Amino acid sequence: MEHLLSCEELEKEDIDNLMSLAFKIRETLRRGKKKFSALRGQCVVNLFFEASTRTRTSFEKAGKFLSADVINISASTSSVKKGETLIDTVKNLDMMHPDIIVLRHPCEGAGETIKPHIKASIVNAGDGCHEHPSQALLDAMTITDIKGSLDGLNVVIAGDIVHSRVARSDIILFKKLGANIFIFGPSTMMPRYPEALGVSVLKTFEEVAEITDVLIMLRIQLERLNAKKVFPSLREYSRFFGLNRKRLGMLKKDVLIMHPGPVNRGVEINNDVITADRTFIFDQVENGLAMRMAILTILSKREKKLLEEIDA
Numbered sequence: 396m397e398h399l400l401s402c403e404e405l406e407k408e409d410i411d412n413l414m415s416l417a418f419k420i421r422e423t424l425r426r427g428k429k430k431f432s433a434l435r436g437q438c439v440v441n442l443f444f445e446a447s448t449r450t451r452t453s454f455e456k457a458g459k460f461l462s463a464d465v466i467n468i469s470a471s472t473s474s475v476k477k478g479e480t481l482i483d484t485v486k487n488l489d490m491m492h493p494d495i496i497v498l499r500h501p502c503e504g505a506g507e508t509i510k511p512h513i514k515a516s517i518v519n520a521g522d523g524c525h526e527h528p529s530q531a532l533l534d535a536m537t538i539t540d541i542k543g544s545l546d547g548l549n550v551v552i553a554g555d556i557v558h559s560r561v562a563r564s565d566i567i568l569f570k571k572l573g574a575n576i577f578i579f580g581p582s583t584m585m586p587r588y589p590e591a592l593g594v595s596v597l598k599t600f601e602e603v604a605e606i607t608d609v610l611i612m613l614r615i616q617l618e619r620l621n622a623k624k625v626f627p628s629l630r631e632y633s634r635f636f637g638l639n640r641k642r643l644g645m646l647k648k649d650v651l652i653m654h655p656g657p658v659n660r661g662v663e664i665n666n667d668v669i670t671a672d673r674t675f676i677f678d679q680v681e682n683g684l685a686m687r688m689a690i691l692t693i694l695s696k697r698e699k700k701l702l703e704e705i706d707a
């Protein structure tokens with residue numbers, strides 16, 4: 396694996412290797428070991444053109460726990476503010492010999508666009524409405540952890556599907572792992588051709604309740620919409636599509652509730668659902684750190700070294 400740009404290009408072997416290493420890393424972190432030397436001498440640049448809490452912090456921690464040099468750059472404090480282009484920005488950064496550039500950008504295909512211009516490996520940390528592969532990998536890890544595997548599971552992704560890079564990456568990755576994928580939400584937020592994504596559309600919450608093994612709730616991507624034109628309104632969305640206690644009670648007893656964050660409490664999911672036994676939102680964040688450590692390690696080809704440290 397040279398880059399992580401999309402789930403589309405991940406082979407089953409890559410997914411298995413990432414997942415297996417991430418589980419080993421998570422168990423080692425849980426035992427209290429937080430410093431490894433596997434990436435000593437490597438340099439990771441986090442280049443973020445959009446806001447982030449989870450992805451940026453976990454890639455930073457991942458690099459630091461692995462002893463890489465980590466540099467964080469926000470567009471708002473870089474020369475992008477003075478008009479420098481994305482390609483010029485990364486070409487300049489590449490001359491400082493980074494090994495991995497982790498890029499979040501509002502434009503679909505930003506990572507692919509910079510690839511021919513630089514030598515460093517690229518991780519797509521979210522490109523517009525296109526993909527967020529590390530999120531899908533940590534989501535798959537979370538489901539595997541609780542359910543054993545995704546094979547044959549009915550996964551329902553609910554909410555603003557059309558603007559969600561998480562939805563796209565989850566759909567592509569989970570299908571590779573054998574899950575059946577359904578989508579649910581207001582028709583204004585559904586893709587025009589769901590069959591092109593290989594998903595089925597559910598029309599009512601009763602249909603959702605009957606089949607769902609895993610329910611992934613999504614935030615309305617207000618930053619990608621003209622806020623004045625949001626339809627349904629946030630209040631209507633909460634009323635007709637939000638996950639509350641009553642709707643949680645309609646679902647299977649062993650359903651798994653997830654959300655990539657950030658959560659808009661009281662819109663797509665209520666406070667008392669966030670704290671329910673079947674909700675694994677914060678577990679996703681813990682798995683995200685381990686998965687991002689696995690991604691950086693495998694891109695750096697330092698897997699053997701890290702496994703030696705884990706087993707020592």
Ligand code: CP
Pocket residue numbers: 446447448449450451521530655656657
């Ligand atoms: N899930 C996710 O990408 O969160 P951040 O935007 O906080 O990174």
